[in-house]
Amino acid sequence: MSSLSLTPDPSTFFSRCTKEPSPRCALSTSVAVAGSRRRSFVALSISTMVSLHxxxxxxxxxxxxxxxxxxxxxxxxxxxxxxxxxxxxxxxxxxxxxxxxxxxxxxxxxxxxxxxxxxxxxxxxxxxxxxxxxxxxxxxxxxxxxxxxxxxxxxxxxxxxxxxxxxxxxxxxxxxxxxxxxxxxxxxxxxxxxxxxxxxxxxxxxxxxxxxxxxxxxxxxxxxxxxxxxxxxxxxxxxxxxxxxxxxxxxxxxxxxxxxxxxxxxxxxxxxxxxxxxxxxxxxxxxxxxxIIPKVDRPFKTSVVFSLEEGPGVLFKALAVFAMRNINLTKVLPLYFLRGL
Ligand SMILES: O=C(O)C(=O)Cc1ccccc1
Incomplete structure (x- = not known):
């Protein structure tokens, strides 16, 4: 499971999902979070967008x-x-x-x-x-x-x-x-x-x-x-x-x-x-x-799955990365079924 580093630059986040696609970054149109023994995995749908191409x-x-x-x-x-x-x-x-x-x-x-x-x-x-x-x-x-x-x-x-x-x-x-x-x-x-x-x-x-x-x-x-x-x-x-x-x-x-x-x-x-x-x-x-490599010509929706180390407020901190950049999340989905991965 690739984990999302809480980088200050949101473009890093997007480039990780588009230039270096991995199975976990394959949800390239919505965001998701879920959990193993020590980690939680989350799926998120980020919407700066209305439609998909x-x-x-x-x-x-x-x-x-x-x-x-x-x-x-x-x-x-x-x-x-x-x-x-x-x-x-x-x-x-x-x-x-x-x-x-x-x-x-x-x-x-x-x-x-x-x-x-x-x-x-x-x-x-x-x-x-x-x-x-x-x-x-x-x-x-x-x-x-x-x-x-x-x-x-x-x-x-x-x-x-x-x-x-x-x-x-x-x-x-x-x-x-x-x-x-x-x-x-x-x-x-x-x-x-x-x-x-x-x-x-x-x-x-x-x-x-x-x-x-x-x-x-x-x-x-x-x-x-x-x-x-x-x-x-x-x-x-x-x-x-x-x-x-x-x-x-x-x-x-x-x-x-x-x-x-x-x-x-x-x-x-x-x-x-x-x-x-x-x-x-x-x-x-x-x-x-x-x-798809997102461009700036029209709105895109991006989906990402990432895991988080267990600890107080980890999800809050991860979501803050988006909130602070005014990125709209259309869906946040805890993927508890991934615990065994
Ligand atoms: O079984 C189908 O016909 C499907 O395509 C799955 C499905 C079932 C109910 C609503 C939407 C999709």
Whole structure:
């Protein structure tokens, strides 16, 4: 863990994060603090900024120059699927999610900019990837870890990762992945998540005994699901829940997922907008192999993770470095889960 020295010159701080990127400085768009036996680690989001930039065109050429043939991975990861439900028949060529074993040493060379996300087609992360990089080819991955590895091994150009929700708060597991991997935050995108209750054709709300979804989605629909008096079961992603309900033709089980997932997996929408808060925003990070070098032409947000020796007022002193320079912190997150590092 690189620690932040309390230097009087804030430019030193920024240069450490941009010119000498380390895995711990990889959070190059927000600040974080967490703890080992004798140290505490903290994540902070510094905001002299409002928005983040998304300059994938610049780095694209460098990834291309080193790129090799990717068609083997594409062939492996594309599969055709047809799902039928009642008289609804949805046919779409769905990419098969990458697993860790697909991550052989090939690099991304395709004509399209490839963006990894966790989940199946129809997951919110897929929509966030499309919002972040409108013309991209979104590449589904089974696990969050696989999205990181796909970028690190040049199989894709970027990864998009949910990090924080307006209702559910920070997704700590994904902070952990940011710290363990060597990717850099190069942008962020906010996506309004609108959950639907999906079931097979003919199934009514009264028939439901069980609802499947991603834990965040279940948490965000707590009130509606409590009223339905169903058993909630967590699965890896919302679209995976929809696919599972469809494939098994369940009559007593629904999924919480997107309206897009209802179309892809041939499910009916029993209820629209079941999230407890109508303003349900999830913040996704855009991750790349190379950091952005902040300039002065527009606002930037910087994220840093650092550790502090245990002692009275250490966090106060660290935060004073920013306060004294009028640097706005948008978020301070103690990363207690890093104690074991
Ligand atoms: O499971 C999904 O579809 C995801 O992309 C993760 C997620 C779940 C709930 C809200 C936002 C993102």
């Amino acid at each position: 998304m300059d994938y065109d610049n780095t694209r050429s460098s990834s291309r120059s080193q790129a090799m043939e990717l068609s083997r991975v594409l062939d492996q990861s594309l599969s055709s699927s047809k799902i039928e439900s009642g008289d609804i028949s949805v046919s779409r060529s769905l990419p098969k999610p990458l697993t860790a074993s697909d991550l052989v040493e090939v690099t991304s060379t395709g004509p399209r900019f490839r963006v990894a996300y966790q989940g199946l087609p129809g997951a919110y992360s897929e929509s966030a990837a499309a919002k972040a990089y409108p013309k991209c080819e979104a590449v589904p991955c089974e696990q969050f870890e696989t999205t990181f590895e796909a970028v690190e091994r040049w199989q894709v150009d970027r990864a998009v990762l949910p990090i924080e929700n307006s209702l559910g708060g920070s997704i700590h597991r994904n902070y952990d992945l940011l710290i363990r991997h060597k990717l850099h935050i190069v942008g962020e995108v906010r996506f309004a998540v609108r959950h639907c209750l999906l079931a097979n054709r003919g199934v009514k709300k009264e028939n439901l005994r069980r609802v499947l979804s991603h834990p965040q989605a279940l948490a965000q629909c707590e009130h509606t699901l409590t009223k339905l008096a169903v058993v909630k079961e967590a699965v890896d992603d919302t679209a995976g829940a929809a696919q599972f309900v469809s494939i098994n033709q369940f009559r007593d089980t629904a999924a919480v997922a997107s309206s897009l997932a209802s179309k892809i997996y041939g499910l009916d929408i029993l209820v629209h907008d079941i999230q407890d808060d109508s303003d349900n925003i999830t913040r996704f990070l855009m991750l790349a192999r190379e950091p």
